Amino acid sequence: MSLLTLSYAVLFYAATALLVGGLAWHILLYRRAPAPLKIPTTPAPTTRRGVVWRMFREVVFFESLFKSSKWTWLFGWLFHFGLLLVLLRHLRYFTQPVWEWVNWLQPAGKYASLMMIAGLAGLWLRRIVVDRVRYISSPSDHLMLLLLLAIGVTGVLMTFVWPVDIVSMKAFFLGLMRLDWQPLPPDPLLAVHLALVAALMIVFPFSKLLHVPGVFFSPTRNQADNPRRKRHVAAWAVKLERSGG
Amino acid sequence: MAEAAFDTPAFREYRVIPKLREGAMAHSRPFVAKPDFQEKLGFPGELVDDWERKAVEKMGELNKKYRSLQVFLDSCVKCGACTDKCHYYLGTTDPNNMPVARQDLYRQVYRRYYTFAGKHFPWLVGAKDMTKDVLDQWYSYFHQCSQCRRCSVYCPYGIDTAEISMAAREVMDHVGKGQKYCNEIIGKVHAIGNNLGLPEPALRDTLEGLEEEVLEDTGVPVRFPLDEKGAEVLLVTPSADFFAEPHVDGLIGYGKVLHRAGISWTFSSHASEAANFGMFIGNYENMRKMALRIREAALELGVRRIVFGECGHAWRVAYSFLNTLAGPFDFLDPAWPVPQHICEVTHGLIRDGRLRLDPSQNDDKVVTFHDSCNIARASRMGGEPGGQFTIPREILRACCNHFHDMPAETVREGTYCCGGGGGLLTDDLIELRVKGALPRMEALKEVVDDYGVTHLVAICAICKSQFSKVLPYYGFTMDQVISLHQLVGNALMPGGESGGESNGESSAAETPQPQAA
Numbered sequence: 001m002s003l004l005t006l007s008y009a010v011l012f013y014a015a016t017a018l019l020v021g022g023l024a025w026h027i028l029l030y031r032r033a034p035a036p037l038k039i040p041t042t043p044a045p046t047t048r049r050g051v052v053w054r055m056f057r058e059v060v061f062f063e064s065l066f067k068s069s070k071w072t073w074l075f076g077w078l079f080h081f082g083l084l085l086v087l088l089r090h091l092r093y094f095t096q097p098v099w100e101w102v103n104w105l106q107p108a109g110k111y112a113s114l115m116m117i118a119g120l121a122g123l124w125l126r127r128i129v130v131d132r133v134r135y136i137s138s139p140s141d142h143l144m145l146l147l148l149l150a151i152g153v154t155g156v157l158m159t160f161v162w163p164v165d166i167v168s169m170k171a172f173f174l175g176l177m178r179l180d181w182q183p184l185p186p187d188p189l190l191a192v193h194l195a196l197v198a199a200l201m202i203v204f205p206f207s208k209l210l211h212v213p214g215v216f217f218s219p220t221r222n223q224a225d226n227p228r229r230k231r232h233v234a235a236w237a238v239k240l241e242r243s244g245g
Numbered sequence: 246m247a248e249a250a251f252d253t254p255a256f257r258e259y260r261v262i263p264k265l266r267e268g269a270m271a272h273s274r275p276f277v278a279k280p281d282f283q284e285k286l287g288f289p290g291e292l293v294d295d296w297e298r299k300a301v302e303k304m305g306e307l308n309k310k311y312r313s314l315q316v317f318l319d320s321c322v323k324c325g326a327c328t329d330k331c332h333y334y335l336g337t338t339d340p341n342n343m344p345v346a347r348q349d350l351y352r353q354v355y356r357r358y359y360t361f362a363g364k365h366f367p368w369l370v371g372a373k374d375m376t377k378d379v380l381d382q383w384y385s386y387f388h389q390c391s392q393c394r395r396c397s398v399y400c401p402y403g404i405d406t407a408e409i410s411m412a413a414r415e416v417m418d419h420v421g422k423g424q425k426y427c428n429e430i431i432g433k434v435h436a437i438g439n440n441l442g443l444p445e446p447a448l449r450d451t452l453e454g455l456e457e458e459v460l461e462d463t464g465v466p467v468r469f470p471l472d473e474k475g476a477e478v479l480l481v482t483p484s485a486d487f488f489a490e491p492h493v494d495g496l497i498g499y500g501k502v503l504h505r506a507g508i509s510w511t512f513s514s515h516a517s518e519a520a521n522f523g524m525f526i527g528n529y530e531n532m533r534k535m536a537l538r539i540r541e542a543a544l545e546l547g548v549r550r551i552v553f554g555e556c557g558h559a560w561r562v563a564y565s566f567l568n569t570l571a572g573p574f575d576f577l578d579p580a581w582p583v584p585q586h587i588c589e590v591t592h593g594l595i596r597d598g599r600l601r602l603d604p605s606q607n608d609d610k611v612v613t614f615h616d617s618c619n620i621a622r623a624s625r626m627g628g629e630p631g632g633q634f635t636i637p638r639e640i641l642r643a644c645c646n647h648f649h650d651m652p653a654e655t656v657r658e659g660t661y662c663c664g665g666g667g668g669l670l671t672d673d674l675i676e677l678r679v680k681g682a683l684p685r686m687e688a689l690k691e692v693v694d695d696y697g698v699t700h701l702v703a704i705c706a707i708c709k710s711q712f713s714k715v716l717p718y719y720g721f722t723m724d725q726v727i728s729l730h731q732l733v734g735n736a737l738m739p740g741g742e743s744g745g746e747s748n749g750e751s752s753a754a755e756t757p758q759p760q761a762a
Contacts, residue, residue, distance in 0.1 A: 130325065139370075
């Protein structure tokens, strides 16, 4: 096994472990911390079903962001949905035979990468140009966009400009999954793309990308507005009551 | 108006988002609580030794107690959606009054001590040590947030800066740096029962005076009972309603409504305060202790319903938290939600044809309605989401012929705070209060110019006090703010007329409203 193959194999096992472990740990943290008071931002749905629908609109349409800033919404939505299509398209590199619907998505997925890059560029431009957004940005906020942009651009170059040996690349990843290691094709562009993706996976659970699980745990969005009908008490508050505090 | 040491912001001709000016409000900070007030609430009297470590520890503890805090601290992506949503930013242009920047004052410390990136690469993620400078900034800017939740409406993750402000104030209280205004008031509620420290005899005296006044004015013997056992309704109202202008006219309005409906009711001297400043300082224990007074009063007086008067943050604690803090209320009449808002009561009576209102009595006024922030975004009235917007407006239309809403983005869920909520209604913060009122004043100016609006109707004690104070800074007069129930009272029992008992109704068989919650 070449050094390249070995290091990427180790890198992706480690990155996957950190991504899954880190996310699981944070999700556990969010689940464990109680929400002692009813704090949905109202008007809020009064039923569980209503909450699911609210969360769906939030996650799929970015409803609150749409109310807030049309430019941020546009760029943010282009980026996230471009990324979603791109990710789904990439399933073809991890499945054999490739699922029918993934084949189906292939053309859309290819061009969605451009949508993703356009969105990211818009977001970065806003971060630099708008004085308020510039003020609240840390180096990490710029670097995160840069990382995603670099992933997008290297991907687009491989898709549209300098094709790489996709067949061997797929064999490498299927090999990782089946513990039957295969060589990674030595292509610099691919190497950069994959290294950046691994970096993103590692950073994900230790950065603001935690907004992905976070949004589902946000009490202002996931609570039903029913405090008069249903008494809501956290375990630590029950203890406080019992102790007469 | 007193000489001001600052400039009232000018109305913006177009609603452009102002450019930021760093440090514009860095000097603004409220008086610090004196040791004995701190200690009464169970907090250290003054800044403790080793406060940095204790503050950081408290932050960790709060993250485990409040999911909101943990999720909000982790989830912000600095998208900037909230940056132009805070009335204090718009009025002061200080960048630390952008909700995300305010949160970051807390988040930077959280990251330094509780995240991998912040521990090892603080420069990368803007993490900072807990220092005296940071504490001073906290004290300044977490007392420039009225916990109005406007930012939470626009945040894609629903991050509510109010939660962070409350946590920051809780941490500061625990290391001995509390705010005088809030903590003194909480002490008075624990000792006496209301924010003003008005003891039972004074309260009784005030209420008797009101009875005489109303009788003289309308010829109707409206009662304002105190501590009357066996009454159907316990009415809990912000203590400002007992004497402040224009609050007291609202309180007279509640009395008129209940009198006409034939509902027996009483105030309680034990729970003579609707407001619960425990929320402002983010302290569950103090908030609960005050909420329990209401439960105790309801049990003691043997009432069947609890109704709250016009107040904003109070209604949040009542509607959203009371059942949690002081429930279950299974000893009350299950036909009614616990608690009810006086607007729900009045609205139900109007709907059922039990109040005969003459809106022409208010024809001298052209009114607009200010949605109080915590009613709009942290609670509800009635059975349907958004009832907190429709119910007061329907009452208003029933008792007023001339009503015009302010621009859409400044009302309902997008309403601007009056500028005095969340424990900031104190003279040591007057500059902040005046500046923070800018967006609301601009919206008011628009309907004044377009429709000749003469009065701003409010349903919150803080809003009413705040507007009375700041309206003159913007070229209006202090008496342009009025209580919703003053208008109801006018339309129900006009002054200078007698024999008002003609449409009095029997107290029997009040039709239960559909369960509201």
